[in-house]
Amino acid sequence: MRRGLAALFTMWLAATLAFGALRIVPGDAIAAQLGRSGATTQQIADRRAALGLDAPLVTQYLAMLGGLLRGDLGRSLISERPVAEMIGEQFGATAELAITALLIGTFVGLSVGLMAALAEHPLPRLAAWTFSALALSAPAYWTSTLTIAVFGVWLHGALPSAGAGDLRHLILPGAVLGFAVSGAIGKVTTASIRDTQRADFVRTARGKGLPERYIALRHILRASLPPIITVIALQFGFLLGGTVITETIFVRPGIGRVLINAINDHDYSVVQGIVILAAIVYSFTSAAADWLITAIDPHLRAN
């Protein structure tokens, strides 16, 4: 119940901020849309009135909230299509890319993080640390372009580097984004395991003479999971909202590109719709992460 109210509050806040921010930014969707076609001031004013954009801001805000309560996100000012439909047709592409990237990023990030924390020899530890640092600092724009240069140009299109359609099209953008999120997951995994290694119960386990591998898997890894799950959930939220550069470079459909176009066009209803969707996704992933964490460690639920 409390979580549901918190999610509703998050959505309201997101919608309100999106509504306010777009109206503060200089520019007018209708003037920009019709001005280039030679429309008169009167024609622009008529169109604004027909869309209710000449009403006081409070009236527009209440109309937006009323629409949201009815589940109506409105229509795009540019394409004239229902916003829910526009988001719906793009969400699948973003979600499949985000899930692919998260699976790759989690697998790689956990592996690298474990290696950095548990390897006995300093060389693999250094390699793992360097990999995480690189993943964290390399901008997606650069890694995307580099990947296309290698797999698209040098290897003569060994893997598709433009468009969507089949699963092969997910490999390069998924790997690029997976690499980006693996850095944070790897770093948190390493830090969390090192913290746990110093805990009293680990020392006790060692004192009892339990084998190191058993201690690592049964005690250390399990106790280290909560912060790792949190960072994975955060990365998923980032992926759903932050794939715009990768989508653009790999010429994929997706929410990010629609959002950028909508911001440029001052397409209020589309921006509001996407921001609300992002709030829903964040609320959901946050709740899922909390559930997983408490499932692993019931003490947290008691607290």
Add this chain to the structure above:
Amino acid sequence: MKRRTRRFILVSGLGCLGLLACVVLAMGALLFGGGRAKAADTAKNKIVYGLTLMPSGFDPYINSPSEMGIALRSVYDTLVYRDPATKLFVPGLAASTDIAADGLTYTFKLRTDVVFHDGTPFNAVAVAHTLDRIIAPDTHSQKARFLLGPYDHYTIVDPFTIQIVLKRPYAPLLDGLAQFYLGIASPKALDAVEVDRYQFHQVGTGPFMMVEYIPGDHLTLRRNPAYKWGPAFYHLPATDHAVDEITFRFFEQPATRTSALESGEAQVMGEIPPTDAALLAGNENYKLYPQAIPGMPSQFFFNTAQPPTDALEVRQALLDTTNRAAIVDAIFQQFSPPAVGPLNAVTPFALRPAAALYAFNTANALTLLNGQGYGLSTGDKILTRNGQPFHLVMIVPNWGFHPEIAQQIQSQWRELGIDLELRQVPNYGALLAAQKKGDYNLIAVNDFGVDASLLGRFYGSAANPSWTGFKNAELDSWLGAATASNDPKIQSDTYAKIQGRIMDQALVLPIRDYVNLNGASARVGGLTFDSYGWYPLLANLTLDAGAASAPPATPKS
């Protein structure tokens, strides 16, 4: 203890499932995707055409982006066409056009042998239906409606004759009717779906049919096998090497366009960055197709309502201070000619001065500025007048190489002691907001089109918005006269006077004539463009036609 162990096993199991899904996904990608790729390879004469913008909507009657036309120009026929070489009007779906002496009634005798892609016969009712769709208030047309100008009504004279009646004479009507925005659609298709869904099911009479439009991903066209009524510049009938299917994808990032050609992800690409174009030009696997675009050059309007550019001598001095050839060399690698006036050289009625107007001449500029009271005090690097530095503000859109041009200008002007402040804006809405604020001296904006009447939207006293703030009754009367007359002699004389006045009054700083650098795989042949410059004549495209694919001898516009 046991419960906790079970929970741990559950969580571990979930994790393993995730990893398993990852592996399945990767294997599926390789197996499944590989199979699809093989199937795609067997198709004949298919190409991918790279678009450089992703329009938010794709309906020619509703939306305005010109990018749509790269595909839709070939889905629709128009009542008239402009010949790409001469830019004169030639018959399209209308076999003949008659303009009444009063300039109010246009009578179109329609072809009788035309059929829409869905089998619907083409006739006057179909033309009327398209006009109804464009005019309907519910369509909320952002462009098409305005191309009809002072449209009043139509009259169906007989099944193959229709008249369009205007409220007042409007010579640019034919230019509008030659554009894809006013292409004629199947009435059956228009009625089959809601207005906002028509963009997914477009049906015209053109050489290509729409197969599929997935927003943000692609648009696919397939050759219309029945097409035989095209204008003479469509090379018909199609040969074995004719491209029969085209998928359009949206390559918005300039940096990815050349690599898409190199990797084979696209076979034709527009708006190649000039540095990449120079590389492509020297590679036998690709061809470069520089295409001059009629309309306005890349330019900056002077704000005549804001000091110090309210003074004619200051504006003239700034024109003299700008080395346009150097800017073009530095940024456009000599692929674009320096602009000389308010219209690109390939635009009908464009000014063609015998000697360069406002040639780079800093001595002359200094004389003009000294005459206005500007001078350099000892040790100063910036000109001053009455103790005030010579400071100007330029509004710079962050697209179309404007930032790079602005930086070059800033650097050139600083050498003469002019301090130029650059204010970047991210989109057209912000550009309009900056114009409304008015505290600028120069602002970059332009438009494209074959009809010189577009000057009226920028230089007329009633221009909305008024980028220059310039008002002149004589200029207004010329602009009105040029728009009202269909007589080429009157138009030619009047547009010469209009452009002369614009340059005499130094209302604009033209920089370079716009040239779209198109790149294509050498396998592709027949890439030519219509008179508007942006839109390829897809009907003429060939693939692997060998010698037949050499660039056409037709002079580029």
